Amino acid sequence: HYTLTSRNFFLLLLKLCIEVFQVKEWNGNGTARWKTFRRQKREWIKFAAACREGEDNSKRNPIARIRSDCEENNPVTYSISGVGIDRAPYGIFVVNPRTGEINITSIVDREVTPVFVIRCFAKHSVTGMDLEPPLELRVRVLDINDNPPIFAQSVFTGSVEECSMDNTLVMKIIASDADEPNHLNSKIAFKIESQEPSGQPMFI
Ligand SMILES: [Ca+2]
Ligand SMILES: [Ca+2]
Structure with a gap:
């Protein structure tokens, strides 16, 4: 009887280990920490690195990645909008519509834009319907x-x-x-x- 209880406990532990996963998250001063998520259906997964002003940040690309669990059952197209994307200064951030990888394309100036707020969308590739509520991704620009x-x-x-x-x-x-x-x-x-x-x- 004791062996059975212990085995059940082990199985429960194993189940928890599978359902909980970690994502590397970058904070404002450029250091990373691991953030724990409980895996759920229809959840956005994201990370965003901070960028430094006045230098080529492309070596940090992709600086962010978004992904929707809906990918498992639907064709998903990712898109982004906001200042630095479809509002001036234009085109600083671009997203790969298939992979959700977000790249930075040019040098940024903290004294002009200290934080970029990127609004992320996951739409059904055929119907164009939103598969997720929009997500806000904040990219802080580190000062020099x-x-x-x-x-x-x-x-x-x-x-x-x-x-x-x-x-x-x-x-x-x-x-x-x-x-x-x-x-x-x-x-x-x-x-x-x-x-x-x-x-x-x-x-x-
Ligand atoms: Ca500065
Ligand atoms: Ca100064």
């Missing part, structure tokens, strides 16, 4: 430090009363950097390079 800080004005004018105390506020200068906010690439440090008339530094 390709923008220098820019001062808000070329000349800032301040004033200070004579005989002022130490550390009196003279003026505030503002600069900004177009790279990713709250990122090392957009962090700004200020320093005074020279003073006229020169001599003992009067400002900090």
